[in-house]
């Protein structure tokens with residue numbers, strides 16, 4: 264048997280968990296995906312999913328495991344402080360995996376890992392300063408400054424979805440009013456689209472999902488717009504413009520070389536999002552700061568978090 268060279272990257276989501284085994288060229292050689300909710304305890308569930316990916320790859324030994332998880336979490340200790348979606352509190356994720364597999368493990372915020380993956384493997388590898396913006400069920404973001412992920416004093420920097428854009432704006436899940444997420448997440452869009460459907464102003468939506476908010480996913484919005492629901496398009500464009508205002512504010516503060524746009528809404532409606540974000544950046548970022556900023560769509564899709572996490576553990580082992 265040759266030298267051990269594989270690493271595992273894991274994407275821990277509120278609904279699904281995915282582990283991917285990568286070779287030394289970061290080619291995926293095995294994977295395993297499961298619903299996040301399980302009958303077994305979470306520590307066992309996570310180890311089972313990693314083992315499933317190792318079995319799929321036919322790999323017995325690995326160098327380490329990188330994981331992206333919803334936060335807040337402590338990237339230094341690998342402890343998840345609190346994740347409402349998964350019901351974890353002070354959960355020592357890195358330690359659990361480290362003890363079970365006997366190799367180093369690291370944990371970072373899932374959106375940070377998505378940004379890191381896009382930076383290491385996507386279209387912005389030549390940049391030292393990158394902003395990642397991922398509107399979907401929520402609105403997440405990651406910040407790379409001088410070639411390093413930025414964590415801030417608390418370890419949890421990058422909560423771009425909770426910057427206030429309207430002081431008297433709609434209520435947000437975080438308990439404040441007028442956050443970007445409350446204005447521009449898929450949930451925020453779906454709330455408005457349900458009202459349109461109920462009034463008869465969104466015929467495609469009414470026919471295909473009635474007024475069931477949970478059925479109004481990104482792909483459904485995209486199909487409704489293609490089918491000619493102009494009021495739905497207005498609502499989505501408005502939300503996309505707000506994402507762009509958030510990007511513009513961050514360009515003014517951080518002066519990145521590139522902005523990567525990803526997440527479910529962008530994947531489903533890439534052109535619309537690039538359009539509106541570019542328009543908002545032109546309107547709201549300072550000319551000198553926005554001049555050479557590239558705004559590009561994310562490239563890695565569902566594997567972004569796992570790839571970023573795998574690369575993070577690789578980099579930690581190398582340093």
Ligand SMILES: [Zn+2]
Pocket residue numbers: 424425435436437438439442444445
């Ligand atoms: Zn908020």
